[in-house]
Amino acid sequence: VRQDYEEVASYVAYYVKERINQFQPTPERPFVLGLATGSSPILVYHKLVDFYAAGQVSFENVVTFNTDEYVGLPKDHPQSYHTFMWNHLFKHVNIKKENVHILDGNANNLDEECRKFEAEIAKLGGIELFLGGIGPDGHIAFNEPGSSLTSRTRVKTLAYETIIANARFFGGDISRVPKLALTVGVATVMDAREVMIVITGAHKSLALAKCVEEGVNHMWTVSAIQMHPKGLIVCDEDATLEL
């Protein structure tokens, strides 16, 4: 628990930088990093960009996999997760374009796109560190309440609550929020050797309580982290209100 979002972001960015550096990635043995979008990781990404600019971390041998993407939004749409990732992180660091993996929500065959994504992760020997956030309903990536805890990358219909929560990015207009997304599964996230989840704000306090104080269950998919041998939740004081 850290005092506020600023301190949470500093902790997480420092942690990610240290893990990459300790790993000493090479082209043959890259550091495989899982990343999420949303407001939670924004400051983390900006701090990583600062570390890069200060010569304290390199992304040259880092390979990334993003958790999710909307179906049907053009890649260059201001609210696509492609745009988000390039604007907040990728275009400011030395990551190689071919090392970035973001699901294509416009692929002709969405199921095939999801299968390919899982195969790419497996080919690289799995994800070393997964950095994620949650929605107020406890969803991890877009694994909405009711998602199987053994789920893999797939097409998912967004919960009404998520559509409302994300409408703020679409001018507050619910009708403009895509209703489908591609998302990694709960098991895809939990297969990572380390999972780090950022939870901040009072609006996430019920989800945090369900995640750590109740049983593992598919209605609050982030609760699966209880079973992870190396799962870490980094939260601010506000998020602990219901604990």
Ligand code: GLP
């Ligand atoms: C979306 C994303 C999730 C993210 C969540 C949290 O639903 N699909 O991956 O964790 O938003 O968003 P925020 O950090 O803005 O609260």
